[in-house]
Amino acid sequence: MRILLLPIVVLLAVASRPAAAKNPTPNFVVIMAEAQGWPNTSVMMDDKLPASKSAVFKTPALERLAREGMRFAYGYALSPRCTPSRAALFTGIGPAALHMTYVGIGRVEGTPRTALLPPEPLMELPKSSTTVAELLKTAGYTTAHFGKWHVGRVDPAQHGFDVSDGATSNGGPDNVASPNPKQAYGMTERGIAFMQAAQKAGKSFYLQLSHYPNQERKEGGGGRGRDTERKDADEIDKTVMLVLEALDRLALTERTYVIYTSDHGGQGRNGNEPLSGGKGSVLEGGLRVPFLIRGPGVTANVCSRVPVTACDILPTIAALAELTAPSSTAVEGGSLVNVLRDPAGQGVVVRKREELVFHFPHYDLGNGGPATAIFLGNYKLIRNYEKNSRRLYDLERDPSEAHDLAAKSPEIADKLTARLEAYLKDVNAQMALPNPNYDPSQAVDPELDERRGGKGGKQGKKRA
DSSP states (O other): OHHHHHHHHHHHHHHTSOOOSOOOSOEEEEEEESSOOTTOSSSOSSTTOGGGSOSSOOOHHHHHHHHHSEEETTEEOSSSSHHHHHHHHHHSOOHHHHTOOOSOOOSSTTSTTSSEEOOOOOOSOOTTSOOHHHHHHTTTOEEEEEEOOOSOSSOGGGGTOSEESOSOOTTTTTTOSOOTTHHHHHHHHHHHHHHHHHHHHTOOEEEEEEOOOOTTOOTTSOHHHHHHHHHHHHHHHHHHHHHHHHHHHTTOGGGEEEEEEESSOOSTGGGTTTSOOOTTOSSHHHHBOOEEEEOTTOOSSEEEOSOEEGGGHHHHHHHHTTOOOOOOTTOOOOOOHHHHTSTTSOOOOOOSOSSEEEEEOSOOTTTOSSEEEEEETTEEEEEETTTTEEEEEETTTOTTOOOOOTTTOHHHHHHHHHHHHHHHHHTTOOOOEEOTTOOGGGOOOHHHHHHTTOHHHHHHTTOO
16 A cells, blocks of 8 residues: 555655755766676676676666766675665665674574674664765755665664655565566656656655565576576666656756666676676675766766775765765765766775775675675785685786686785775674584585575575
8 A cells, every 4th residue: 555655655755845946956866776797787887898798688778877977897786795785875884894794694604514603794774874865865855765675674764765665675565576577667656756746846856766686586597597587687777767768858867866786796607707606705796786877977988997886875976965975984985076077987086995895704605605805906805714715816807706816926915915804803893703513524515505495595595
C-alpha cells in the first residue's frame, strides 16, 4: 500500500514546504547499480583498454552519460560487498573507520573451521556520521532515497531523507527473491515524481536511486545465468534513460549533476574479465566499478585516469553546492570538482591520504581469507592475513593482476605495507584475529563451502 501511494506522499512532502524563488543551486541524482562489474557496460571505461567495454551488455543510457560527461578508468567501490560500499557513499567515510566492513556474519565464520576469527561488523549506519542528505538539507534541499537501503533497520528519514521506500534490504518493499526488474521501474517512477514535485515547489533536490539484485542469477557467467544478468543490465539501463529523459522534459538537465556507480563488482571472474576476481574479493574484479559523472561544467566525453571512490561523492557534491563538507576528520574522500572541469580530466584530488585503502577482514567468495588492499600511484598491494602474505601489482600495466611483483620490488611493497598499517591503526580498524579453537583437521574453505550450499552457503546466497 505504501508503494502505491508513494508518489502522492512525495508531492505532499515536498509541497508542504514554502515555495521559494527559483533556486540556481544545482540538483543531484545519484544512481547506484547492484553488482555491476567495471567491464559490464557498452561504455569503454578505460580508453586505453578495449576490453573494458562489454561485447554482451547494451547500455545506451550509460553511453549517453559518457558522451555528455566524464568516465573514470579507475572508479572504485570501497568494498566488494554492498553494505560497506553504500555506507561509504552516504558518509564519505571508509568501511574500516565506520566498522561497517561486511553484510553480516555467516555461520561458517567464527567456528573452529577457520584459522582466523573475523570481527563482528557494525550493521547500522551511525547517527553520528553526517550523510550527504543531512548536509544538503542544511542548504534547503529536499532529499529522497528510493530502492535498496541496506545500511541498517533505521528509517532513512533519521539520516536526512525526506521521502524513501524505508529501510529496505535485498528483498525490496515486497520482500521477494528477485525485486528487479520490477522495482527498477517502480523506484524510477517514484524518483521522477519526486523531481517533478521538487521543481513545482521551487526546491533544489538530491535524489538517490539504489538498485536491487536479481537473486535468481546463476554465478559463473555462463548459460542461463549470463542471459539473466544481461537482461537485468539492459532493463536497469532503460530506467536510467527514463531519468535522463525526465530531466530533459522538465528542463532540469542543465542544472542537474548525474552520478552513476555500482556497489561492487559482478559475480565471479567470468563476469568481470579482463579483471581478476569478483564480488567478495579485493581483486580488481570485486572493487573496480563503472563511475560516470555528468552535469554543469563537467568536461564531456573524457576518460579520466584519476582514481576515484564512492567516498569522493559527498565532498564533490558539497563543493558543487558551495557547501562546507562535514568537519569530521573521519571523512576520507575529496572533491572531484577540479578534475571534472579539467579539459583532460586530470588533476589532484585532495584527501586526508594519498592512498586508497580497501579493508575487508572477512572470509568471502574469491577473497582467499581476510585481507586489505592499498592502491597508490600505479601500484596495488594486497595483504592476506591468514596466509601472512602480500602481493604487489602494477595496475597500469597489469589490470588483470596476473604478475605479482612483491619479490621483485620489495621496497615498493614495504612502502605500501607501512602505509596500509598506519591507516588501519589511525582509523582503529577491526581486524581478524587468530582463532584459539582452530582445529586444522576440521578446517574448511568458507568460499567453497558457500559455493556448495554448505552451512555458510544458505546465508551467503541471501547476501549481496
